[in-house]
Amino acid sequence: MTIDTQPRAVLDPEPQSLRETTRNARRRERFSKGMTFLLFGTVMAAIVPLVTLLTIVVVNGWPAINGEFFTQVEPLSYRDRGGGYLHGIVGTLYMTGIATLISAPLGLGAAVYLNERPGRYANIVRFFTDVMTGVPSVFVGLAVYALIVSGSGGFGLGFGTLAGAIALSIIMLPIVVRSSEEMLRLVPADLKAASYGLGARQWQTTFRVTLPAAAPGLTTGAILAVARGAGETAPLIMTALGARQVVTQLTGAPQSDVGLLMLGGFRQPFDAGIERAWAGGFTLIAIVLILSIVARAIARRSQL
Amino acid sequence: MEQQTVTEDHAPTSAASTMDQRPGLHVDIGQRRRAQHNEVHITLKDVTVKYGTFTAVRGVSLEVPRKEITALIGPSGCGKSTLLRTLNRMNDLVPTASVAGSVRYNGEDIYDADVDPVEVRRRIGMVFQKPNPFPKSIYDNVAFGPRLNGVKRELDDIVEKSLRRAALWDEVKDKLGQSGLSLSGGQQQRLCIARAIAVDPDVILMDEPCSALDPIATLRIEELMREMTSDYTIVIVTHNMQQAARVSDRTAFFTVDVDNPQQERSGVLVEVDDTETIFTQASDERTEAYITGRFG
Ligand SMILES: Nc1ncnc2c1ncn2[C@@H]1O[C@H](COP(=O)(O)OP(=O)(O)O)[C@@H](O)[C@H]1O
Numbered sequence: 332m333t334i335d336t337q338p339r340a341v342l343d344p345e346p347q348s349l350r351e352t353t354r355n356a357r358r359r360e361r362f363s364k365g366m367t368f369l370l371f372g373t374v375m376a377a378i379v380p381l382v383t384l385l386t387i388v389v390v391n392g393w394p395a396i397n398g399e400f401f402t403q404v405e406p407l408s409y410r411d412r413g414g415g416y417l418h419g420i421v422g423t424l425y426m427t428g429i430a431t432l433i434s435a436p437l438g439l440g441a442a443v444y445l446n447e448r449p450g451r452y453a454n455i456v457r458f459f460t461d462v463m464t465g466v467p468s469v470f471v472g473l474a475v476y477a478l479i480v481s482g483s484g485g486f487g488l489g490f491g492t493l494a495g496a497i498a499l500s501i502i503m504l505p506i507v508v509r510s511s512e513e514m515l516r517l518v519p520a521d522l523k524a525a526s527y528g529l530g531a532r533q534w535q536t537t538f539r540v541t542l543p544a545a546a547p548g549l550t551t552g553a554i555l556a557v558a559r560g561a562g563e564t565a566p567l568i569m570t571a572l573g574a575r576q577v578v579t580q581l582t583g584a585p586q587s588d589v590g591l592l593m594l595g596g597f598r599q600p601f602d603a604g605i606e607r608a609w610a611g612g613f614t615l616i617a618i619v620l621i622l623s624i625v626a627r628a629i630a631r632r633s634q635l
Numbered sequence: 636m637e638q639q640t641v642t643e644d645h646a647p648t649s650a651a652s653t654m655d656q657r658p659g660l661h662v663d664i665g666q667r668r669r670a671q672h673n674e675v676h677i678t679l680k681d682v683t684v685k686y687g688t689f690t691a692v693r694g695v696s697l698e699v700p701r702k703e704i705t706a707l708i709g710p711s712g713c714g715k716s717t718l719l720r721t722l723n724r725m726n727d728l729v730p731t732a733s734v735a736g737s738v739r740y741n742g743e744d745i746y747d748a749d750v751d752p753v754e755v756r757r758r759i760g761m762v763f764q765k766p767n768p769f770p771k772s773i774y775d776n777v778a779f780g781p782r783l784n785g786v787k788r789e790l791d792d793i794v795e796k797s798l799r800r801a802a803l804w805d806e807v808k809d810k811l812g813q814s815g816l817s818l819s820g821g822q823q824q825r826l827c828i829a830r831a832i833a834v835d836p837d838v839i840l841m842d843e844p845c846s847a848l849d850p851i852a853t854l855r856i857e858e859l860m861r862e863m864t865s866d867y868t869i870v871i872v873t874h875n876m877q878q879a880a881r882v883s884d885r886t887a888f889f890t891v892d893v894d895n896p897q898q899e900r901s902g903v904l905v906e907v908d909d910t911e912t913i914f915t916q917a918s919d920e921r922t923e924a925y926i927t928g929r930f931g
């Protein structure tokens with residue numbers, strides 16, 4: 332290779348035009364259109380199932396929704412019209428509420444640990460959290476049954492609200508941990524440095540700076556976990572078991588759940604029961620959607 | 636430990652004669668600079684700071700006089716910030732950082748095993764390069780430090796005094812409940828100074844406190860710093876030569892040195908002297924080259 336010492340202008344007197352050749356421009360345009368179409372297709376593929384699902388639930392569920400649905404329990408026979416899912420709704424809210432009380436503080440604590448004490452142990456905890464996210468929820472129910480519900484695990488708690496809530500909290504826990512960890516990680520190092528610079532100890536920095544700064548994001552994560560828990564049915568089959576009346580006890584009596592009632596309704600070939608099941612589906616989806624929207628709204632208010 | 640009085644070997648060299656005819660480079664803002672230096676407040680002896688195996692700054696010996704402003708200047712990466720953070724053990728927060736040598740504050744080695752780094756930071760406060768108020772109200776920002784120490788009753792007083800001391804009171808007294816983030820950059824930095832003052836330290840470290848500010852806000856902070864010397868010892872890192880010349884009593888010039896046996900790059904202290912002397916008759920040619928803009 333030789334080094335060109337000539338001034339460039341001498342070798343290349345004709346400056347090249349900035350304009351594209353027509354052929355190039357056309358090809359570029361065709362490529363762009365094709366890609367846009369393809370990407371639009373993938374968006375549709377993602378949205379269509381969701382929209383379809385919502386439509387079906389609304390179309391089928393809405394007509395069966397009425398005041399009675401929220402204020403009465405289901406009649407004894409799936410053939411009978413009328414009645415509602417009051418006991419299921421109570422059970423679902425009750426168990427999800429207790430599961431939240433269990434999983435939110437535990438999950439937040441774990442997230443603070445992961446964030447403040449990075450290292451080998453944190454990595455191990457993180458790994459198990461990830462594994463927990465992938466465990467089939469029906470298996471969580473089975474495990475809770477074996478360990479806590481049945482006498483063989485040593486607890487013999489029996490079917491009921493608490494057993495169901497424990498199963499749900501196991502589903503929710505890894506979601507809370509991972510979302511909280513992400514949120515805590517977003518807190519600027521600047522702020523923590525300011526706190527330490529003022530003579531704050533690590534726990535003071537955590538409680539007075541890191542957690543408040545991350546609060547909106549933490550709330551969002553917790554709500555998304557609640558939405559997930561509220562929609563779960565499988566882990567409740569072997570823990571809550573189901574009930575035909577409103578149950579307020581923590582333990583000692585099987586608890587009802589919207590998902591379990593739907594399961595019962597759909598499994599019988601009677602229109603009345605199936606209609607109520609659709610209404611139950613509508614109710615569940617509404618709860619989950621509202622929670623998700625609230626979560627998004629809080630997330631948007633975040634200052635980070 | 637009692638406060639040390641001036642002794643021959645602790646008093647930094649003085650340059651009284653040059654004080655009154657300072658050259659045009661210097662803009663006098665505030666009180667006259669001291670010809671005679673005060674007693675030593677912080678003494679560094681042979682301080683070396685490493686990040687893992689990388690030596691960021693090596694063999695620094697330096698004396699910081701009480702209630703004066705000491706400026707650390709030098710090209711980027713020469714370890715000014717690192718050294719500054721060494722003075723209040725902020726480097727403890729960097730897991731890989733290690734400090735050798737001794738840093739004495741009022742004669743006590745702050746790296747002694749039984750010294751509580753948190754106590755060090757309460758006495759030696761810090762203001763950062765980027766204004767970093769908490770996303771809390773102006774009041775809560777200033778009250779943060781005192782609250783850590785359980786102060787409850789005199790809080791209003793402390794907040795007002797600190798804001799006054801930081802020359803911010805008049806601008807914010809009617810909106811103490813507003814977010815600290817709603818202030819302008821210069822105000823935010825003064826809020827950070829007020830926040831540091833509220834803990835009642837006697838040394839304040841400032842790492843390029845004006846680099847994110849406009850010239851007018853910068854001037855206000857510089858004026859404030861001059862006023863603060865009546866109560867505080869200030870160590871400021873700046874890469875703004877004029878700023879060092881304007882505000883500081885003593886200037887330490889650092890550079891990056893590659894001449895050590897391991898052929899590593901690390902920061903070293905070239906010289907430290909009265910600001911006057913450094914800017915008019917530096918004894919090291921590297922200092923002069925840097926100051927006159929020939930490198931760095
Ligand atoms: N936390 C850190 N971990 C590793 N190296 C660092 C860290 N902070 C600074 N350094 C290195 O130490 C040297 C000095 O940095 P610094 O003190 O920030 O210099 P200055 O403030 O003079 O620009 C630089 O080479 C920088 O890359």
Ligand SMILES: [Mg+2]
Nearest residue numbers: 715716717872
């Ligand atoms: Mg720096």
